[in-house]
Amino acid sequence: MTLEQDHVDDSIERAAEAVGSVWPIHSFVTANPLAGLEDRSFDEAVAEANELFGGRGYPEASTFRRAWADGRIDPDVLRSVLDDHGVEGEPAELLDELEAAESRSEGDAETSNHADPATEAVDQVLTKWLAKFLDEGLAEWSMPDREEGFYAAWRKMAPHDDEIPNCGAASDLPETPTAAIETALSDYPQGRWEPIFEHHLAALPGWTGFLKQRADADGDPWQAAHPISLTEYLAVRLTLAELLDAPIEPDDPEAGAGASDAEAREGPPLAELWLTAWEKSYRRQLVDDVDRSADESEGDATNERPASQLVFCIDTRSEIIRRHIEAAGPHETHGYAGFFGVPMRYSEYDSDVEIDACPPIVDAEHRIEDRPAEGHHEHAETYDMWTRLASAGRKHLKALKTNVAAAFTFVEGAGSAYGAAMASRTLAPSAVHDLTDAVDGRLPSAAEFCSPTVDRPADAHDHGDALPRGLTLEQKVEYARSAFELMGWEQFARLVVFTGHASETTNNQFASSLDCGACAGNPGGPSARVLAAICNDSEVKAALRESGIDVPEDTLFLAAEHNTTTDEIELYDESAPESHREDIQRLREDLADAREAATAERTESMRADDDDGVRETERRAADWAETRPEWGLSGNASFVIGPRDLTEGVDLDGRAFLHSYDWSTDPDGDALEAIMTGPLVVTQWINNQYYFATVDNGVYGSGSKVTQNQVGNVGVYQGNGGDLMTGLPLQSLNVDDEQPYHQPLRLQTVIHAPTERVTEIIAEHEDVARLLDNGWLDLSVMDPTKDDDVFHYEGDLEWEPRLPIPVAH
Numbered sequence: 001m002t003l004e005q006d007h008v009d010d011s012i013e014r015a016a017e018a019v020g021s022v023w024p025i026h027s028f029v030t031a032n033p034l035a036g037l038e039d040r041s042f043d044e045a046v047a048e049a050n051e052l053f054g055g056r057g058y059p060e061a062s063t064f065r066r067a068w069a070d071g072r073i074d075p076d077v078l079r080s081v082l083d084d085h086g087v088e089g090e091p092a093e094l095l096d097e098l099e100a101a102e103s104r105s106e107g108d109a110e111t112s113n114h115a116d117p118a119t120e121a122v123d124q125v126l127t128k129w130l131a132k133f134l135d136e137g138l139a140e141w142s143m144p145d146r147e148e149g150f151y152a153a154w155r156k157m158a159p160h161d162d163e164i165p166n167c168g169a170a171s172d173l174p175e176t177p178t179a180a181i182e183t184a185l186s187d188y189p190q191g192r193w194e195p196i197f198e199h200h201l202a203a204l205p206g207w208t209g210f211l212k213q214r215a216d217a218d219g220d221p222w223q224a225a226h227p228i229s230l231t232e233y234l235a236v237r238l239t240l241a242e243l244l245d246a247p248i249e250p251d252d253p254e255a256g257a258g259a260s261d262a263e264a265r266e267g268p269p270l271a272e273l274w275l276t277a278w279e280k281s282y283r284r285q286l287v288d289d290v291d292r293s294a295d296e297s298e299g300d301a302t303n304e305r306p307a308s309q310l311v312f313c314i315d316t317r318s319e320i321i322r323r324h325i326e327a328a329g330p331h332e333t334h335g336y337a338g339f340f341g342v343p344m345r346y347s348e349y350d351s352d353v354e355i356d357a358c359p360p361i362v363d364a365e366h367r368i369e370d371r372p373a374e375g376h377h378e379h380a381e382t383y384d385m386w387t388r389l390a391s392a393g394r395k396h397l398k399a400l401k402t403n404v405a406a407a408f409t410f411v412e413g414a415g416s417a418y419g420a421a422m423a424s425r426t427l428a429p430s431a432v433h434d435l436t437d438a439v440d441g442r443l444p445s446a447a448e449f450c451s452p453t454v455d456r457p458a459d460a461h462d463h464g465d466a467l468p469r470g471l472t473l474e475q476k477v478e479y480a481r482s483a484f485e486l487m488g489w490e491q492f493a494r495l496v497v498f499t500g501h502a503s504e505t506t507n508n509q510f511a512s513s514l515d516c517g518a519c520a521g522n523p524g525g526p527s528a529r530v531l532a533a534i535c536n537d538s539e540v541k542a543a544l545r546e547s548g549i550d551v552p553e554d555t556l557f558l559a560a561e562h563n564t565t566t567d568e569i570e571l572y573d574e575s576a577p578e579s580h581r582e583d584i585q586r587l588r589e590d591l592a593d594a595r596e597a598a599t600a601e602r603t604e605s606m607r608a609d610d611d612d613g614v615r616e617t618e619r620r621a622a623d624w625a626e627t628r629p630e631w632g633l634s635g636n637a638s639f640v641i642g643p644r645d646l647t648e649g650v651d652l653d654g655r656a657f658l659h660s661y662d663w664s665t666d667p668d669g670d671a672l673e674a675i676m677t678g679p680l681v682v683t684q685w686i687n688n689q690y691y692f693a694t695v696d697n698g699v700y701g702s703g704s705k706v707t708q709n710q711v712g713n714v715g716v717y718q719g720n721g722g723d724l725m726t727g728l729p730l731q732s733l734n735v736d737d738e739q740p741y742h743q744p745l746r747l748q749t750v751i752h753a754p755t756e757r758v759t760e761i762i763a764e765h766e767d768v769a770r771l772l773d774n775g776w777l778d779l780s781v782m783d784p785t786k787d788d789d790v791f792h793y794e795g796d797l798e799w800e801p802r803l804p805i806p807v808a809h
Helices: 005-015 042-053 061-069 075-084 091-112 117-134 150-160 177-184 190-203 205-216 221-225 230-243 270-297 316-328 377-402 407-427 429-442 473-487 525-536 538-546 578-605 613-622 670-677 679-695 755-764 766-773
Strands: 308-312 331-335 344-347 354-357 366-372 450-452 495-502 556-563 569-572 638-642 656-660 708-711 715-718 747-752 777-783 789-795 798-801
Touching (some): 005 230, 042 190, 061 270, 075 091, 075 270, 117 150, 117 205, 117 230, 150 230, 177 230, 205 221, 205 230, 270 638, 270 747, 308 316, 316 495, 316 556, 316 578, 316 656, 344 525, 450 525, 473 525, 473 670, 495 525, 525 538, 525 556, 525 569, 556 578, 569 578, 638 679, 656 679, 670 766, 679 747, 679 766, 755 777, 766 777
Parallel strands (some): 308 331, 308 495, 344 366, 495 556, 638 656, 638 747, 747 777
Antiparallel strands (some): 344 354, 366 450, 556 569, 708 715, 777 789, 789 798
């Protein structure tokens, strides 16, 4: 019986829900690998994920043991959590019990995880063709007929693959993907099809997640040129399973297989209780610090105008540099999502590539390009000349290295030069950094002579653009107004600096994971430049004043980019008027002082011996052998939404996302609603990516960088084939092979706002309520209408006041 194609597609889409999306490595987005299971409670989701993917869901006993020994788990908090669930025993005994259960579970897993040889053959053949089809410019010779789609292209090539038996001609295979699926499943009742789909999609979750993301990516040029769908993927996989005599239907899981004594208890697993105690201990300290800072700031408010206001991304790495900037001079710092509220598709000057510079949960709405600014065409010509020369050189070099006929003579002629360059990079990376800086200083960067095209041209839709170019005046005003209302601004300095961020690293396949997550794994400088250009528009300023946002005539908006590896902040001030030059120079000096202090703090966390933090971070940026150029967001554990007074002067150790918000300027709660439905959801994704990649790096991370191989410019393998790895490498999370640096805790959120307002927002947004009620993140509210008393969210729109933990006797 033939089914309608859309019926099959819908069934496949439902079956794929459990697999999280995976972004390409060149714009890696940190996302919850269990995002498809967020409608379950946390403990149910990790149990189901263990069955589907074989991944562990809780930290190992050794991690809890280390946290306990370090004093990160308060004994009174632990005893209270255990008592609440009727668990008796001393902590050391319970850790021993947990460790013994883990050993038994691992032994059971080793016994049951011997893959069927035929299934391994299916995986091997399938991933070989996926890598060839999905290549994004890395391969010299591409797979033919990719424009026809994955199934059609594979069907033509299959007869030429000697690893595929019984396939003499393309005509031996079904003509369409749907027909191929129906043929492979003809012996199975339709009621079993969806579980079969889920089983095969979960077999290679990395490739499945990447296909999901690419198919959902609106405007993806690779998907447009070489289309692929989960239906086509399953058509090939099921056809291979049939040809290679591999099992189609999953075995029934053994009831209780691998269940530990701890998991057999009534109620949450023992590991869940240890995790909860650790999280409560951290939350207790966080709330105490925030509460104390709020008390100390009462009565300290001043109307004195700051020298500058710098708006950083909410990224945890901004917390460190913000503290040191505030200590260096009379500067205010604020936190705002790093795409600065403008959902755009951005094209860099002289680039054929467009990127969506906005979070994955936001659709791009505008097309913005960089164009040479008036009066800077001479710089553009210089840039173009050197860029063309460098591009031609790279192409010629690549041709020589990949040309079979020229390879030997190339090595003979260029070997000594290559050897010297490699020796310099290996033995003197700091000198290489200095040389690169010197060259960059002689050549203009695109940001120096270009301006983003923020104005909407009259023919915005004349070229068939999917997105309109530029913005209307009304849209520009709205983005500026939203930014200041979300942050609760009532005062403006002479200098306001929107500061995006990016990382600097060498020979790092996961470099984009260190760029701005709010910009979908891309640098945040372009977004900062767009908002600065919007706010400098005289018509925008006038409209803001009319709406009650009083922007002084002398306020200048600048853009900047924070290099999170070296803590250098580059100001884009080429077009600044002479009237603000002294202000800018003073800011530069204070930023230099802040950089010295911040790099000293960060190099200490990197276990570096160098006393010169600036020099050490520059070395890490240039050293192609450096496995750990920076910690990225490793260590993230909390999100504070409120005025800077709550956290000013508090050392949060680079572990907190910080979003500025003033409840008193948000009478309707619209600004808080935007933060809770946007940045809060994204930070939960980031937090859970780090959590799961830490607790099981082999399944939810990507293993050691040392044994990784890049595939198709889209991801990495461990070894020379198999599934795409879905998360962060071991070196981004661990001090060494055994000791984690990241503390795997679920996100602890503190909001400074009336409890009733937060409750209303949770009630109106099912996705936010689901994350909270199911335990994917934790929420406390510091209520300014009740003397800043703290209330903890207990689920189902219920709150409990903060109570002291009873002291154990």
